[in-house]
Amino acid sequence: MPIKCLKIPRLWRPEPLPTSLPEQFRSALAAGLAIFLIGLISSRFIEGGGLKTLVASMGASAVILFVVPHSPMARPWSLVGGHLISGLIGILCVRWVPDTWPAAAAAVGLAIFAMQLTRCLHPPGGASALIPVLGDAGIQALGFQFLLTPLALNVAVILAVSRLYGRWAHAARPAPSTEPHPPSPLGRIGIRAEDFHAALQDVGVFVDVSADELSDIYHFAASRAFRRTFGETTCAHIMTPQPLTAEFGDDLEPVWQLMQRKGIRALPVVDRGRHVIGMVTLKDFFRHARAESFGSLSARLRALLLRSPGVTSTKPEVVGQIMTAPAITARQDVHIAELARLLSEHGIHQVPIVDERGKLVGLVTQTDLIAALYRSVPTGLTQPALAVAS
Template sequence: MRALLQRWLPGPATTNLSEQLRSAAGILLGLFIGALLCQQLLAASQLHISLIAPMGATAVLLFALPASPLAQPWAVIGGNVVSALVGVACVHWLGNSLNPALLGALAAALALGAMFALRCLHPPGGAVALITVIGGPAVQTAGYQFAMLTVLANSAMMVLLAILYNNLTGRRYPHTQQAHIANLHATRDEVPTVRLGFKPDDLDAVLKQYNQVLDISRDDLHALFMQTEQRAYQRRFGMLTCGDIMSRDIVSAEFGSCLEDAWRVMREHRLAALPVLNRADRVIGIITLADFLEYGGLNDIHGLNHQLKKFLRKSGITHTEKAEVVGQIMCKQATTVHIDTPIADLVPLMADSGLHHIPVIDHEQRFAGMVAQSDLIAALYERRLAEAVA
């Protein structure tokens, strides 16, 4: 019996006390403010119902499980309103011919079918359908007005408050599907990490075989698997960090460095990229050979030498539309990593995002070095060689 009970007991919670208190505060504010606003909104109508009980369940999903597919705006608004309409239709068409218990069960079942068909599955919708049947004369008399006024107002207000509260407290909502990384070379090949690991098609096939509703989106499930793989890489390759493999004696540029000097330095040191630092040694950008090609109009191979000299040469005038210094053509949104970042975190950045050189910053957010694809390859090779010898 003890073993049986242990199998039935839920596993330990994965959320800390701070997240639990954040969710509880959201439900408190959402239901209270939502009720007050709906009272004002529906004051001019003939309805005397400003808040329905299923909104308590909706609030749990919106504020405690904002990433759930069941808690997204269309699921909440569509699921509740469609369920209310189904319940009202059942009362109007079958109310006099069926037992109330059977009528309520039928309304909930039909509401579930409608939610499946419209892709707006929302568990509190079953309660909304039921309450339209057993909610008493006030609800039944209001009929379709109850669905299109009270239920719609309650659902829309709760969604708006959830958007505001969740985003203010650091939770992304709505939890829209994320765009997948595009192939930078515009070919039919998939990005490297997808070629080597499991593919989205594999996940789709498993989900289809599983054939059950999961309270997690496909994108979130894919992201969790990828993060799990990444942690496995970290364990396999040890805790080598960016600080262990980076180059420390690095040539850099400033915002006001002239283009000719930056080009000469890159050519002399055979560099493909230069970090751009301010006077506090903080990274403000990065300039690459690709930036020179793009801004210098050097994509056409004909007359390349002439165009390059023209682009690098100073104009000699104070006001010109031509780029004169590094800060005008550098990439201002430079991706950086911390010296304590495990090298496994570099794999998706360099393999999928196409980054060849990444500045490394220290604990004071100052520039500490540069890590290149060659550094990562050498580190992985050395670790693999050590494993083979062992």
């Protein structure tokens, strides 16, 4: 008889963890250190040891805080409120319900309901509700003191350790600007942040992921789908190699004439080692033309371009004084999907392309990107959109 392979039900198959082995080791080490510090610090203020010093539910909180720190359940209010509210409910159930098992059932059920109402859902809180009910005589004798010591003290220590670990292990994201600004093209079309918030509300059940994390997952998945559809086309495949450049000390007039003669709207500004230090555009010339001077725009531009006699000057004289810096660049091995996002988010029309040493090797414009995307569309799916009148 042939031996059939044992098929494990899909529900029981372990999913691979997205974290790397070093990250798994760091989080385990940090969680162990947090438990040690809780016991060490609490023993200085509390006598008796055991659950009177270190609440067992701190072990479960350590898993959430150090392994899935971005979970909504790992937020400070979830930790503090989840434990303290649940602990209070457990104490009240001991006082009001004489039998142990009904008191335990009521404590856990009411704790879960209260955590959801107060938006501080934290699974270890269920254990904190049980401890006053099932603890020994010493725990039950503490009464409401249990909320302060050991519970609140334990929570304060593990929260402090988790915040310190988070600052050390994860680079802080830049704070968003508080100034109002129009959304980027990517923000005006497609899925927006409020769509993710609304979708989580529409699900109707608790999902252990925040709207920001869901947005990140969506964009990662979209990027992978784009790569699958359009192939592995990178900046190196579509860039114009060795583009024309300017240097910091170049006079304005020759650079302006070069841009006009070649029909160029922007030039990378490089140093002697061909590292990109800025971009000079036609907009930069117009912006620095003396707006307060009288005369037409052409007259103001001529005044800007002419080099001032003498040693001192009251206007910009070289490219480095009018360029936009720092320049937004992309490496030559970046996929065009990321390049499209870069152009759209920053509202720019060209990107200098650099190698692994940061030296200029090419330039990609919006026209280059559109042409690359057009060539990637399967034959037969595109039709002429415009007809040229004869």
